[in-house]
Amino acid sequence: MSNNIPRAASELSQEEEPVAAEVWSVDPRTGERRESVGHEATAADVDAAVRAAEAARPALADRETRIALLRAAAEELEAAGEEIIATADAETALGTTRLTGELGRTTGQLRAFADEVADGGYLDLTIDHADPSATPPRPDLRRTRLPLGVVAVYAASNFPLAFSVPGGDTASALAAGCPVVVKAHPDHPAVSELCVAAVRRAAERVGLAELADGVLSVVHGFDAGVELIRHPLVAAAGFTGSIRGGRALFDAAASRPVPIPFHGELGSLNPVVVTAAAAEERADAIGAGLAGSMTMGVGQFCTKPGLVFVPGGPAGDALLKTLAERVDEAPAGVLLDGRMREAFLEGVRERAALQDVTAPVVPGEADGRTVAAGFLTVPAARLADPAHGVLLEECFGPVTVIARYDVGNGDGEPTEVIGALERLAGNLTASLHIGADEAEDPTGPAARLLAALTPLAGRVLVNGWPTGVAVVPAQHHGGPYPATTSTSTSVGVAAIDRWLRPVAYQDTPPALLPPELRDENPLGLPRRVNGRRELG
Known part of the structure; x- marks a missing residue:
């Protein structure tokens, strides 16, 4: 894999732009094509998607907007549930019973992350007031966590909803304030498009109509996945799939001029x-x-x-x-x-x-x-x-x-x-x-x-069996390599940790601090102040 950063779409001439291959939805029961979904994304398409996502970042900084978006997304997916389940079954042969449960899990995840953002505990707010009498003297330090930026998500084959376009990686990234570009899995492109449309309708409902394409987008094609991990505006990635494919992307993420976190789930014998x-x-x-x-x-x-x-x-x-x-x-x-x-x-x-x-x-x-x-x-x-x-x-x-x-x-x-x-x-x-x-x-x-x-x-x-992963705060879905490439979980609200970075403000004037770090705590969020927990 080359590690060259792709040029912006504006730098690619029409002569350089290749003819994109058509993307087909295929019925695994027969092997027959169902419908044409669109075309594989070119480098220019990937660049446009990532830049649209970057443009949506400021709007997602607002906590209340994110909470509303996640809840509206759950509602829109449920409203389109009949078509989503039927299409997912036609593309995966997983059955409507299984997929009905998976849709419920998916919407449940979205609402759980909305509740987590509302609670504010994910920010791990910590304040230590200055103490000039300490040896050495201690400055005023206040720590919060900020979103990393645009997140690339690589959809899973075996979970067309819960680990794909609207799944846990996407939900946790949006909750953190990170717009998402999903590399759709070729086994279920049609349902991927249905799901991204539902989330965009949710974005429009909460006042993000002009930015809906940037909040969440989907690209198709192997080459698009490679271009996505290389893009200089992509700040982190989540992957669920094979050891071979995940390791190649992990190595590409690590060998970029600016390496990025890659949270991959690759394989497990259990x-x-x-x-x-x-x-x-x-x-x-x-x-x-x-x-x-x-x-x-x-x-x-x-x-x-x-x-x-x-x-x-x-x-x-x-x-x-x-x-x-x-x-x-x-x-x-x-x-x-x-x-x-x-x-x-x-x-x-x-x-x-x-x-x-x-x-x-x-x-x-x-x-x-x-x-x-x-x-x-x-x-x-x-x-x-x-x-x-x-x-x-x-x-x-x-x-x-x-x-x-x-x-x-x-x-x-x-x-x-x-x-x-x-x-x-x-x-x-x-x-x-x-x-x-x-x-x-x-x-x-x-x-x-x-x-x-x-x-x-x-x-x-x-005295239990592992095929069932409860979506609760205490859950940990991850493990030593090659199960995953990091120590994080991809299930449960702790999955939001993957898309955040800590920042400490030292001796910063109150008016310049983020609201959640001011002494008066105007947002009423839980914090640890001078070693003591405050519930807000």
């Missing part, structure tokens, strides 16, 4: 460990829960459990029997596009060909363009073999790998599992299923397993 005690107590329930989690959304969740440690012996056998029955009952499904389908089939073939890998339920091709769910098993000891390293990598789609581990001499010591966990890269989630008595033992094997899992992930679950 390991699960089932203790011998848990398998003894509830083999059927765990087997059924795993089947539901790994096949949900045709295995196209970033939190799908991709590697599961199950004890050897009768209890583990019973768990796998239930898992096989439930997975075998799962209907075949359509993946988001043909490229993902081929990658899934090749990934299954590569893993199934390894020594000592078996397939109790064979994943792979089904009728037409659908794929069948299945799972593979392997002795956990094999995971130490470099030749089996692919088993420690994500395979996107309805498949998981079951690693059978030796329970040893019966003392429950999980040495084989802990050794395998030490070879794993970072993940979004890690899960542990334990027995009732293990929950009461802070020094036992379950506690040691929990300690081994915690460094691997941003969310650690006990």
Whole structure:
């Protein structure tokens, strides 16, 4: 990737401007084109979108405007919900039930960020008054947080609403006061256009009619995504997608003349460990829960459990029997596009060909363009073999790998599992299923397993399944690389932190301070003053 900064649109002649390719909406169930959505953005188009966004920045500085915008956006998306859901289903085959829930999640996120802006806690307002008697003397310091600037968002394939044009990255950036340019995902261009139109209608409603195109815009095409990350007015980026694509953009963001923050979610195996005690107590329930989690959304969740440690012996056998029955009952499904389908089939073939890998339920091709769910098993000891390293990598789609581990001499010591966990890269989630008595033992094997899992992930679950990410303030959706490229969350109101930077004002006259930092606190926001919290 070149790191040259693109020239302004005014510097490009008509002769230099390439002919843009047409953008088509495609039905993944048939592979047929549905409709033409427009054209791929040229460098000039990207430049125009970013400059329009930059022009909208001053208007978004007003807190009340942002609050109204976020709430109006939720209302406009709901008003257009029937068309949005139908179009999203036609482009992704995710189903209207799933997409109805996703639209609710999307509008809920927008309202949650509106509430967060109204609360003001996200500003982390801190005031330390001057103290000339201190050693050394202390000046008057007052800290707030300011928006970074124009944010580039790269939409996800598997969430056409909640992690795409109107999703969490966009909502949190707008809440911070940052206009957004979204690089639409090619799997759902039509619904991307519907969503950006809804948010622009919201902008018009709250008095931003002349700036609506700058508040939120969408560009299409691979080259547009590259141009976007290079643009000198883009101040930060958010990405959800593959390790390969995300890493290329991350490197481009870091190698710019002025590097920018890149918050990427790239890939996750989401390991699960089932203790011998848990398998003894509830083999059927765990087997059924795993089947539901790994096949949900045709295995196209970033939190799908991709590697599961199950004890050897009768209890583990019973768990796998239930898992096989439930997975075998799962209907075949359509993946988001043909490229993902081929990658899934090749990934299954590569893993199934390894020594000592078996397939109790064979994943792979089904009728037409659908794929069948299945799972593979392997002795956990094999995971130490470099030749089996692919088993420690994500395979996107309805498949998981079951690693059978030796329970040893019966003392429950999980040495084989802990050794395998030490070879794993970072993940979004890690899960542990334990027995009732293990929950009461802070020094036992379950506690040691929990300690081994915690460094691997941003969310650690006990006796639960990771395919479900609650949008609440305490949520953390992120993890060590390659799960994400930063330590931030992309879910929950703390996601706003990614688009803000702290600024401290020293010995600044009151009249020149931002209102939220003046002693009288005219906005009534929560602050920490001289070490004591004030609720405003």
